[in-house]
Amino acid sequence: MPGIDAARLRTDLIPPYRVLDVVPSTGSTNADLRDAVARGAVDKTVLIAEEQTAGVGRRARTWSSPLGSGIYVSVLLKPGGVAFRDLGTLAVVAGLAVTDLTSELGVDAALKWPNDVLAGPGRGKCAGILAEAVDADGPAVVLGIGLNVRPLGPGVEPGPGALPPTSLAEQGARTTDRTEIAALLLRALAEREERWRSAGGDLDRAGLLGEYRARCETLGRPVRVLLPGEATLTGEAVDIDLSGQLIVLGQDRRRHTVFAGDVVHVRAG
Structure with missing residues (x-):
């Protein structure tokens, strides 16, 4: 199966992003960007992995990230002018961006508070979101999104209490081209995040809160x-x-x- 085309993504997405890399495999894209902050990583740095071997969600739960099956992406955001207390609302921003994507792909999906995206009649989990504040000069967040594009394959089981996984392919997405999907997702995120940042992190003033409420099952x-x-x-x-x-x-x-x-x-x- 074809890999994610980094050159194509850079052409499509710089700007609004400033740095974009695709790596074959890593432990966790969120952890890598947290480490990169200490080395001076800039606002709107994107890291995508073909595979994660130690992806982590909320409460340190692992996120299954098999090679070639999904989009495993983290974005470093340094939104000057947004108060630290408002940084957590970026999970709302990311959730809306993922559902913008699913709508574009013709997939029936909805949000489950606080950080899951559900899809299909049976409402399996197709995406998870993790926003982590990081120590930097000013407010900064590493925002991670794990999105199942193709079925995860045998041997991948949900953790205790977790919803069964599903994927965009299983829900009839119009494409499973991961480069195209990554571009659509990151473009939607950039547009949503810009509205949020311009409003100083105020979800209501940005016009995002009402949309989230409408999409949250x-x-x-x-x-x-x-x-x-x-x-x-x-x-x-x-x-x-x-x-x-x-x-x-x-x-x-x-x-x-x-x-x-x-x-x-x-x-x-």
């Missing part, structure tokens, strides 16, 4: 939230607030703001 559903420290919150997901946090109407009839946690969509009844 977590809202309006019964949920069980696995909170840090092994606590559990059960109730109905009723809103996403201005900071991108989930609001759950608990069984105690109080509104709870969820800053971090794993959400399980519970079947009604």
Whole structure:
């Protein structure tokens, strides 16, 4: 199967990006860009890997990244003018960009708070997002996206409590050309991120919050939230607030703001 064409991507995407590299294999593109910050990596640096051997998601969970099956990309962003407290909303920005891509490819997809993209009638997981703040001169984030383009193959099993994986190919995407898909994804991300950055990281002012709410299938559903420290919150997901946090109407009839946690969509009844 053909590899991702770095030269073609540079022609298409510089600008808006400034540096773009494709490597055959690495442990984690997020980890590589975190290390690159100490060496002076610039804003809007992109790293794509054909394969990840130690990809990591939230709560240090591994993300399966087989050779040639997906898009494993991280972007270093240094958004001057955005307060540190607003950097976490980049996960919202990335989620919208991925669903812009799936719409372009003719794939039925939706968002699951906080960082998953689900696709197909059975709502398997086709993408995951991880935003990590990094130590730099000013606000900086490494934003990672793992996207399944082709089936992951035998031997790849979801972790405990994880949704079964699916891929763009399995959901009828109009193309599985990974260079084209990477270009579409990064272009969508650049457009979304520019709106977010111009608004100083304010999701509502950027016009992104309403779109996220409309695309998020977590809202309006019964949920069980696995909170840090092994606590559990059960109730109905009723809103996403201005900071991108989930609001759950608990069984105690109080509104709870969820800053971090794993959400399980519970079947009604």
